[in-house]
Amino acid sequence: MTSIDFSRKTVEMIDVVKKFGDFVANDRISLTVHKGEVHALLGENGAGKTTLMNCLYGLYRPTEGKIRINGKEVVITDPNVAIHHGIGMVHQHFKLVEPFTVTQNIILGQETTKMMGILDLAAAEKKVSEISEKYGLTVDPRAKIEDISVGSQQRVEILKALYRGAEILILDEPTAVLTPGEIQELVTIIRNLTAEGKTIIIITHKLHEIKQVADYCTIIRRGKFIDTVEVAGVTEHELASKMVGREVSFAVDKRPAQRGERVLAIENLVVKDNRGIQVVNGLSLDLHKGEILGIAGVDGNGQSELIEALMGLRKVQSGRIRMRDKDITNASPKQIISEHSICSIPEDRQKRGLVMEFDVAENLILENYQRRPFSERGVLDHQEIYKFADQCIMEFDVRPQDAQMTAKSLSGGNQQKVIIAREVSNDPEVLVASQPTRGLDVGAIEYVHRALVEQRDRGKAVLLISFELDEIINVSDRIAVIFEGRIVGEVDAENADENNIGLMMAGGRV
Amino acid sequence: MKFTAAALKEKILKGSLGFTLISMVFGFSLGAIVLLVAGFNPIQAYWEILKGIFSKPKYMSYVIIYATPLIITGLSVAFALRTGLFNIGAEGQYIMGAMTAAAAGYFFKLPMVLHVVVAVALAVMIAALWGGIAGYLKARFGVNEVISTIMLNWTALYLSNFAITIDAFGRSGTGKTYTIQDTAFIDILGHWKRTPEGIEFLRNHPMLWDILKSPVNLGFIFAILLAVMVWYILNKTTLGYELRAVGHNPFAAEAGGINVKRSMVVSMFIAGGLAGAAGAFQVLGVSHRIAKLAVMEGYGFDGIAVSLIGNNTGPGCLLSGLLFGALKYGGSKIQDAMNAPTEVINIMIGTIIIFVAMPKLIRLILTYKSRRGVK
Incomplete structure (x- = not known):
């Protein structure tokens, strides 16, 4: 199965040091990768993985250390030099021109031309198709980027690197944006690539x-x-411990749920997305006190719109939402948060969750700035605000412990802790958590899960939306499967069968 | 060593004030090149400017008089910008304020202090509504505030010119309105300095006399108060918190329960009121009437630059408004002293302003250098 050629070292990074001012991002890191190998770079958020790869791709210059490509020492001053040495990089955030076609994007900067600089798109398309077929990338060279899925866009990025003759491919968190199905496709593509002698x-x-x-x-x-x-010789547990530096528990530690009365009832909800297409199609859902209800489903089946409608951020076309038997359909966000006691950890924390330029303290009062003790008669009380912030920082272990740090200077995990601190300290009856662990590392994930379970144990209701089935099964007490804007099935988490849920998520009948 | 040049540079790079200062040095250097190319000695020119600003108390009070409206329109632009709105309309709001103040100052017959209060309050109100229109259009119909304020600027200009043609208000044939009532003046000792006793007194106090030769007025005091008020509202009140949250991230603000649309209207309303105050103080303190405008005077547009240089803060606008006023007034001095055409002076001022307003570029230049240094 393995296609590694141990006689050929394609990448050697030796004692690489990268400093930013006084901050040492990479401290004497060495790395050897052979031809045909898939080498993973594992570390928590902010551990320096991407920095190291940016050194290899020429986006940063290492402060010290050597880089050898195919046994020859090289100095990679910029990405063009990296490309020249056969290195390609697929960034976490794609760098594509949306209104352009796949081929136009791929040839950008390396256009094939006929006489007098006229573009030879046909020749380029042919070459793109060839590469695409060779590695099973299956993209239509004439499709526009804005019309194709995120998974296909990623394959275009891979194609772009291959088109430029990449032998060594760096993939930066390639699965962060993919659905489970797309992840499987990516795995196949990676296998095809290594079989052809590429290094990943x-x-x-x-x-x-x-x-x-x-x-x-x-x-x-x-x-x-x-x-x-060697990956074959270690367990996930051992990898996690090495990464975090301590023992990590994956299993969410929780007692059986003490399910109480119904708090939230959604009836025949219909919601449209930004394009005016009906994406929530008559969805009904009940949520009880003291339970975590997980909503399993593939991205794009109406989850985002459902949550936005629930939080008053999107108009409900028809149907009803009732909270403690009061109709809250199309109430304002403010009423929903303060009067009806529903709080949310939004799926996009940088867009909906935080004001990135505000400091931690200012972010912590986003929903309560008008209340005592944070303000009185319209005047803010900064002393109280920072006192509250210091409390939250201690209680929720936000690092660094500085209430005056701007949100954007925190790591993803700590940004999430700030949001959780804010929402949980509101003491809501219903806590909605959309993708609360997206992009977080193991330690932070553990923390978020514990916070959700704690909330449940205090008799509150938790609604969890996640695209990661593992997370849904581990954390929830009850699981509802969403498909094309409807709940298509409900199971108890305890005797949940992953395959069955997977089938329902894909629209199959059980 | 902590006190190396690198450490110093680090400090300057991080502080925004240090940055503005470096940008000014760049700006003045480039301004010097412009003067050289035009055939004038830049050292002499800058010396003339300095002399033209500081050599007489009268000059300094002129600088302040020039700066006053710019500070306040700067505050207007800054206030809207903190809510993420680009108030190009300070110009039109200024015109509305000036027109209202001129009308209230002329038509109303009120006792001294009250007359000023009424005239200013009305001017602020009308201009605030003028700004509020743009805010409402944006909130309700999604009309870009840049477009709507530009159009409102022209509407204000022609409305003002039309008002002057009305017989009761405008003095026919002069293109100007009647002078406002004395009770609405905010000149400092404006009357007294023209009475025989006043003239007699001032003869014996040449310094004071020199200052009072210029139309010194209370506008600058109000400008300082407004700068403090803007700072206070933005940083110390829940309103300011809301507006800043909307400015930085309307999506998070909305999710947090802030009424984003209302914030837009409120922000433009206050911004309009500020620009209107600038117009009112200019009428009550300096011109005492309005005149037919062939083109816009530019007080509002200059306010955009003042706001940018002042980092969109209250105190920042105060300082940058003074800088602007000084350049405008001091710059005019090289015309007489060196026979430099006004165009060259304006190009020089423009160059300096462009650089001062572009700290981002300067930051880029400086960090590029330090990055190369690492190699």
């Missing part, structure tokens, strides 16, 4: 993906090299 470096903090696809794994913790291991 994959940056990730998802352990089961490493187990699934990688041959070797290098672990980085706080900028320091920890270990390189």
Whole structure:
């Protein structure tokens, strides 16, 4: 199965140091990757994985250390030099021109031309199709980027690198934006690539993906090299412990739910998305006190619109939402938060959750700035605001412990802690958590899950939306499956069968 | 060593004030090149400007008089910008304020202090509504405030010109309105300095006399108060918190329960009121009437630059407004002293302003250098 050629070292990074001012992002990290190998780079958020790869791709210049490509020492001053050495990188955020076609994007900067600089699109399309077929990338060279799925866009990025002759591919958190099905396709593509002798470096903090696809794994913790291991010889648990530096528990530790009366009832809800298409189609749902209801489903089946409608951020076309038997359909966000006691951890924390330019303290009062003790008669009381912030920072373990740090300077996990601190300290009857662990590392995920369970144990209701089935099954007490804007099935989490749920998520009948 | 040049640079790079200062140095250097190319000695020119600003108390009070409306329109632009709205309409709001103040100052017959209060309050109100229209159009119909305020500027200009043609208000044939009542003046000792006793007194106090030769008025005091007020509202009140949250991230503000649309209207309303106050103080303190405008005077547009240089803060606008006023007034001095055409002076001022308003570019230049230094 493995296609590694151990006689050929394609990438060697030796004692690489990268400093930003006084901050050491990479502290003497070494890395060796062979031809045909899939090498995973594992580490928590902010451990320095991406920095190291940016050094390899020429986006940063290492402060110290050597880089060898195919045994020859090289100095990579910019990405063009990297491309020249056969290195390609697929960034976490794609760099594509949306209104352009696939081919136009791929040839951008390396256009094939006929006489007098006239574009030879036909020739380019042919070449793109060839590469695409060779590695099973299946993209239509004439489709426009804005019309194709995120998974296809990623394949276009891979094609772009291959078109430029990449032998070494760096994938930065490639699965962060993909659906489970697309992840499987990506795994197949990676296998096709290594079978052809390409070398893959994959940056990730998802352990089961490493187990699934990688041959070797290098672990980085706080900028320091920890270990390189053969993936086949370690468990996910061992990888996690090495990454975090302590024992980690995956299983969510929780007692059986004490299910109480119904608090929230959604009846025949219909909601349209931004394009005016009806994406929530007569959805009904009940939520009880003391339970975590997980909504399983593939991205784009109406989850975002459902939550926005629930939180008053999107108009309900028809149907009703009742909270403690009061009709809250199309109430304002403010009424929903303060009068009806529904709070939400939004799926996009940087867009909906935080004002990135505000400091931690200011973000913590976003829903309560008008109340005592934070303000009186329209005048803010900064002393009380910062006192409250310091309390939250201690209680929810936000790091660094500085209420005056802007939200944008915090890591993803700590940003999420700020949001959780704000929502939980509102003491809501219903806590809605959309993708609360997206992009977080193992330690932070553990923390978020514990917070949700704690909320439940205090007799509150929790609505959890996630695209990660594992998370839904681990954390929820009851699971509802959403498909095309409707709940298509409900199961108890305890005897949930992953395959059955998977089938329902894909629209199949059980 | 902590006190190395690198450490110093680090400090300057991080502070926005240090940045503005470096930008000014760049700006003045480039302004010097412009003067050189035009055939004038930049050192002499800058010296003339300095002399033209500081050599006499009268000059300094002129600088303040020039700066006053710019500070306040700067505050107007800054206030809207903190809510994420670009108030190009300060110009039109200024015109509405000036027109209202001129009308209230002329038609009403009120006792001294009250007359000023009424005239200013009315001017602020009308201009606030003028700004509020743009805010409402944006909130209700999604009309971009840049477009609507530009159109409202022209509407205000022609409305003002039309008002002057009305016989009761405008003095026919002069293109100007009647002078406002004395009770509405905010000149400092404006009357007394023209009485025989006043003239007699001032003869013996040349310094004071020199200052009072210029139309010194209370506008600057009000400008300082408004700068403090803007700072206070933005940083210390729940209203300011709302507006800033909307400015930085309307999506998070909405999710947090803030009424984003209302915030837009309120912000433009207050911004309009500020620009209107600028117009009112200019009429009550300096011109005492309004005149037919062939083109816009630019007080509102200059306010955009003042706001940007002042980092969109109250105190910042105060300082940058003074800088602007000084350049405008001081710059005019090289015309007489060196026979430089006004165009060259304006190009020089423009160059300086562009640089001062572009701290981002300067930051880029400086960080680029330090990055190369690492190699």
